[in-house]
Amino acid sequence: MGHTSTSRVQSYIGDPVSDAPAVDRDMLEEVFQDIQADIRYDHELNGCLNCGICTATCPAAHYYDFSPREIVQLLWTENLEGIYDAMQEKIWACAQCYTCAARCPFGNSPGGLIMLMREAAIKHGMQSAKDVLRPFSRVMLKLISTGNQLAPDMINPDHFADWGPNISKIDAPLKLLRKAVPVPTMHTTETAWQVNLKTSVELYTIWEMTGVLDQLETIDENLFDVICDIMDEKREDWDDWMDEQEDEDE
Ligand code: SF4
Numbered sequence: 100m101g102h103t104s105t106s107r108v109q110s111y112i113g114d115p116v117s118d119a120p121a122v123d124r125d126m127l128e129e130v131f132q133d134i135q136a137d138i139r140y141d142h143e144l145n146g147c148l149n150c151g152i153c154t155a156t157c158p159a160a161h162y163y164d165f166s167p168r169e170i171v172q173l174l175w176t177e178n179l180e181g182i183y184d185a186m187q188e189k190i191w192a193c194a195q196c197y198t199c200a201a202r203c204p205f206g207n208s209p210g211g212l213i214m215l216m217r218e219a220a221i222k223h224g225m226q227s228a229k230d231v232l233r234p235f236s237r238v239m240l241k242l243i244s245t246g247n248q249l250a251p252d253m254i255n256p257d258h259f260a261d262w263g264p265n266i267s268k269i270d271a272p273l274k275l276l277r278k279a280v281p282v283p284t285m286h287t288t289e290t291a292w293q294v295n296l297k298t299s300v301e302l303y304t305i306w307e308m309t310g311v312l313d314q315l316e317t318i319d320e321n322l323f324d325v326i327c328d329i330m331d332e333k334r335e336d337w338d339d340w341m342d343e344q345e346d347e348d349e
């Protein structure tokens with residue numbers, strides 16, 4: 100009697116009741132390898148008792164359908180499909196407070212592992228990363244153009260609609276109040292404090308060399324183009340200033 104040859108290895112893995120397209124196994128492996136290859140991975144995952152102490156102490160687990168224990172178990176058991184699935188939503192619930200890392204009896208850092216998964220989600224241009232990071236585009240723009248992440252003029256109902264009625268509590272005459280601050284560089288609402296041109300230009304180099312700008316290009320190409328224009332202008336200003344100094348020295 101002949102036997103038919105079958106394989107238990109699935110070339111496509113997906114949720115049979117989901118409308119989402121199945122994810123190719125090569126992609127699942129590639130994403131996991133990116134997470135696992137990070138130098139921090141072995142330091143932050145040493146095993147897992149499945150004890151749930153991390154989840155019991157996690158503030159995000161109290162409010163969302165999210166469990167650091169579950170995420171660590173997915174990584175520890177190398178559940179590629181589950182890892183990919185968690186990257187579509189769950190990993191973005193973490194507040195990065197690292198309470199879990201302080202409590203885990205195995206010395207794991209669930210929050211740190213989630214950070215690696217987030218970086219991989221950005222690298223692969225996942226829609227979840229684009230959706231979560233979109234509201235931060237104004238913060239990135241402010242940071243690049245002024246060296247400040249936040250400025251007083253950004254704290255208003257238009258920018259923080261998600262704060263709900265509580266926004267009225269900070270809807271104060273900020274321009275006037277800032278004039279009362281004794282430090283002159285803070286007499287503006289356009290920046291939190293002044294960052295000099297040299298520091299800004301040095302920051303651009305750091306962002307370029309550490310891959311931050313590559314990540315931004317993957318997530319938001321339009322914002323990347325705007326930011327590149329701003330960086331070019333600031334670098335030209337810096338070169339002009341340097342030329343002026345040389346002319347004065349001659
Ligand atoms: S990560 Fe640590 S605290 Fe969380 S379930 Fe595993 S062993 Fe327990």
Ligand code: SF4
Pocket residue numbers: 153156157158159160167192193194195196197198199200209210211213
């Ligand atoms: S770092 Fe994230 S997973 Fe860990 S306790 Fe804080 S919110 Fe929870």
